[in-house]
Every structure is written in C-alpha cells, then in structure tokens.
Amino acid sequence: MLSVKGLSVAFQTRKGQVDAVRGISFDLAPGETMGIVGESGSGKSVTSYALMRILDAGGRISAGEVTWTGTDLRAASEPAMRQVRGREISMIFQNPRAALNPIRKVGHQIEDVLRQHGRATRSDAQAKAIEALEAVKIRNAAERYHAYPFELSGGMCQRIVIALALACDPKLMIADEPTTGLDITTQKAVMDLMRELIHERGMSSIVITHDLGLAAEYCDRLAVMKDGQIVEAGPSAALFANPQHPYTRKLVDATPRPGVAIRDLLPPEIRTPDLPHEVGSRALLEVVDLVKTYPGKSGPVHAVKGISFTIREGQSVGLVGNPVAGNPPRRRCWCGCWTRPRARSCSMGTRLAAFRRNASCVTRAGGRCRWCFRTRPTA
Ligand SMILES: Nc1ncnc2c1ncn2[C@@H]1O[C@H](COP(=O)(O)OP(=O)(O)OP(=O)(O)O)[C@@H](O)[C@H]1O
Ligand SMILES: [Mg+2]
Numbered sequence: 001m002l003s004v005k006g007l008s009v010a011f012q013t014r015k016g017q018v019d020a021v022r023g024i025s026f027d028l029a030p031g032e033t034m035g036i037v038g039e040s041g042s043g044k045s046v047t048s049y050a051l052m053r054i055l056d057a058g059g060r061i062s063a064g065e066v067t068w069t070g071t072d073l074r075a076a077s078e079p080a081m082r083q084v085r086g087r088e089i090s091m092i093f094q095n096p097r098a099a100l101n102p103i104r105k106v107g108h109q110i111e112d113v114l115r116q117h118g119r120a121t122r123s124d125a126q127a128k129a130i131e132a133l134e135a136v137k138i139r140n141a142a143e144r145y146h147a148y149p150f151e152l153s154g155g156m157c158q159r160i161v162i163a164l165a166l167a168c169d170p171k172l173m174i175a176d177e178p179t180t181g182l183d184i185t186t187q188k189a190v191m192d193l194m195r196e197l198i199h200e201r202g203m204s205s206i207v208i209t210h211d212l213g214l215a216a217e218y219c220d221r222l223a224v225m226k227d228g229q230i231v232e233a234g235p236s237a238a239l240f241a242n243p244q245h246p247y248t249r250k251l252v253d254a255t256p257r258p259g260v261a262i263r264d265l266l267p268p269e270i271r272t273p274d275l276p277h278e279v280g281s282r283a284l285l286e287v288v289d290l291v292k293t294y295p296g297k298s299g300p301v302h303a304v305k306g307i308s309f310t311i312r313e314g315q316s317v318g319l320v321g322n323p324v325a326g327n328p329p330r331r332r333c334w335c336g337c338w339t340r341p342r343a344r345s346c347s348m349g350t351r352l353a354a355f356r357r358n359a360s361c362v363t364r365a366g367g368r369c370r371w372c373f374r375t376r377p378t379a
Contacts, residue, residue: 002028002067004026006065024228025230034220034223035207038210038224042226061074090172104148107126107146110132110133114167135197159190162193162194220236222236224251279312281312
C-alpha cells in the first residue's frame with residue numbers, strides 16, 4: 001500500500017544543509033499499524049511531512065521513492081496531492097489545539113473538510129459533522145458542534161482532530177505524537193479510540209511517538225529512528241523483548257515498567273544522590289473526610305468527595321490523577337486558600353495562617369504528574 005525506499009530529506013538553512021532524514025525504507029500493508037519511535041529531532045515528523053509533501057520552505061526530498069497504491073508521490077502534481085491529502089492519507093498533528101482554528105466552531109471546521117472533499121452538501125453537512133463527533137465519542141455531540149476549541153479540554157480537542165482526520169474515510173492515518181500533553185488516562189482513552197476506529201474502518205496507520213511502550217502496545221510493527229535513520233525495525237513484541245541495536249536497547253531500558261525505578265534508568269552522571277531521609281512521627285497535616293462543592297447550574301458539583309490523609313514531618317506525598325480528578329481543588333483545600341471546606345476534621349497541627357506560610361505549592365500543567373505538594377516542617 002505504502003512503499004518508502006531510500007527516502008532522504010534535507011533543509012537548506014543559513015548555517016548550511018541539515019540532513020533531517022537519511023535514506024529510510026519501509027513498507028506498510030493494508031490494515032497494518034506501524035509505530036515510528038525515536039528521540040526528539042530524530043526525523044519522525046519530517047518523515048511524515050515528506051510523505052504528505054508538506055515540508056517547510058527550504059526542505060526537499062533529496063533522494064528516494066514514495067509509492068502510494070501504485071502512485072509515485074514524489075512525481076505527483078500538486079492538484080493530485082490535494083486529492084491524496086485528507087481523502088486518502090490524513091494526518092493528526094503534534095499539537096491538537098494548534099491544528100484547530102481557534103475562532104471557528106468545531107462543528108463548522110468538520111463541515112469545511114467534508115464539503116471541501118465533496119463528502120457533504122450544504123444541507124446535510126451539519127448532520128454529518130455531528131455524526132463525525134459521535135463517532136469519536138464526544139458526549140452531547142449536537143451541543144459540542146457549537147463549541148470553540150478553547151471551550152474544550154485537551155482530550156476533547158484531540159478527539160475533534162481525530163474526527164477531522166477521519167471525516168473523509170482515508171485509507172491511511174498518520175498520527176504524530178497523538179497523546180502529547182494528555183494525562184495518562186486520557187492518553188489511553190484516545191489511543192483506544194484510535195485503534196477501535198482504525199480497525200472498524202480497515203485503515204492502516206502510522207503512529208509517531210517517543211514512547212516506545214505506547215508504540216509497542218498499539219502497533220503491529222515498529223521502526224526506531226535515530227539521527228534521521230531507521231536503526232532497527234521489526235514486529236513490536238520481538239523488538240521490545242529482544243532489541244538488537246544499542247540505541248533500541250537504551251530506549252527499552254528507559255521505558256518505565258514494574259520493578260524498575262525511574263532513577264535507575266537515568267545515566268549515572270545525572271543521577272542525584274539518594275539521600276537518606278526519615279519520616280517523623282509528628283503529623284503536620286491531618287485531614288478527615290474533606291468535601292468541597294461548587295454551586296452548579298443543575299445542582300452542586302462535588303469537586304472533592306470525602307478524602308482523608310495525613311502528612312507527617314519529612315514526608316512527601318504525590319497525588320496522581322486525571323485533570324478532572326479534583327487535584328487543584330484538593331490542593332487549595334489543604335492550603336486553606338478557600339472559604340472553609342467541609343471536613344470532619346482538618347487539623348494543621350498549627351494555626352492555619354502559620355501553616356500557609358510554611359507550606360509551599362508547586363503546580364505543573366501537562367505531563368503525567370499533574371502537581372506535587374510538599375510541606376516544610378514548621379520551626
Ligand atoms: N524547517 C526546518 N528547517 C531546518 N531544519 C529542520 C526544519 N524542520 C525540522 N528540521 C530538523 O530536522 C530534524 C528532524 O526534525 P523532526 O521535527 O522530524 O524531529 P522529531 O523526531 O519529530 O522530533 P520531536 O519528537 O521533537 O517532534 C531536526 O534536526 C530538526 O532540527
Ligand atoms: Mg515531531
């Protein structure tokens with residue numbers, strides 16, 4: 001279906017030529033899912049742009065052949081390529097929010113794609129756009145049709161981008177880092193959805209990611225890229241279980257799995273010393289049955305539903321969860337930043353004002369750990 005032979009891509013820059021992709025070859029069969037894995041800058045995205053012929057100005061395919069269902073994509077005219085893009089091969093870009101028009105309703109954006117490729121008329125475009133939203137399991141699709149991207153969560157934006165990519169029933173979908181910036185549960189939901197839709201429609205797909213574990217779980221075959229070259233390729237399970245190239249071995253070793261602490265995966269020169277530390281017996285923060293509700297249009301919204309915990313002197317507590325799991329409300333409750341939350345008991349071991357002075361709070365958006373809370377012992 002897709003055959004890539006000796007593909008090279010070069011960019012002309014002020015500092016000279018950058019050889020971003022250097023002679024890569026692979027084939028993709030109908031219905032097959034292939035993962036392209038590699039570190040940042042290894043040439044994964046540039047490979048996909050070259051296949052779609054959407055390289056930045058200054059970039060060109062300097063060598064090789066790309067054949068798509070018998071058509072030479074290097075030699076195809078621009079109008080022929082416009083037919084291939086979206087209709088036969090579609091692409092999900094690295095950042096879903098950047099891929100969407102921020103000032104156009106998401107439903108209208110899907111209609112634009114459907115009408116541009118002759119898949120809908122003015123009269124049935126709205127119904128088909130809502131169908132496309134339902135296909136990617138957006139709840140209240142008819143309502144969400146009128147939403148702007150900024151009104152949706154990152155996971156929802158990614159579903160909209162998938163809906164756009166699938167709108168014209170392409171034969172191949174290329175997903176470039178489809179889950180970057182999503183929390184772990186949304187990542188899984190988005191990947192499961194993509195797998196389901198791809199299988200349902202009998203499509204092929206290329207998943208580009210730096211996460212070898214994710215690629216191994218969702219792809220039949222993997223290609224590992226480094227410095228613009230494919231250093232190793234093969235069936236996912238075999239490659240993961242028995243990596244041959246030293247770089248693949250390093251990638252496999254760096255994939256977190258049970259029994260391996262992340263610290264052990266770091267190169268020795270950047271590991272911080274594992275300092276001994278003792279957890280004291282004095283409880284700094286003790287919370288029992290903490291509840292926080294917001295007034296909502298259709299009744300109170302329960303942001304925190306009766307949680308209990310204790311933080312002892314010298315202890316660090318990590319709270320992990322998806323973005324709607326109530327983490328920021330909890331943090332604000334602990335710090336006493338709100339009007340008093342309802343709790344059976346919320347004792348700080350000291351006065352609240354003094355506790356606020358001595359508690360510090362670090363927030364991080366995106367990534368797997370949403371935030372971290374750490375107490376400093378009071379003097
Ligand atoms: N427009 C450009 N001009 C010059 N060099 C470029 C351009 N686009 C990409 N490159 C270079 O091509 C190489 C490969 O970039 P690419 O975006 O494919 O990396 P990647 O593997 O997708 O990385 P990431 O995981 O960070 O997305 C890099 O060295 C990059 O600097
Ligand atoms: Mg990239």
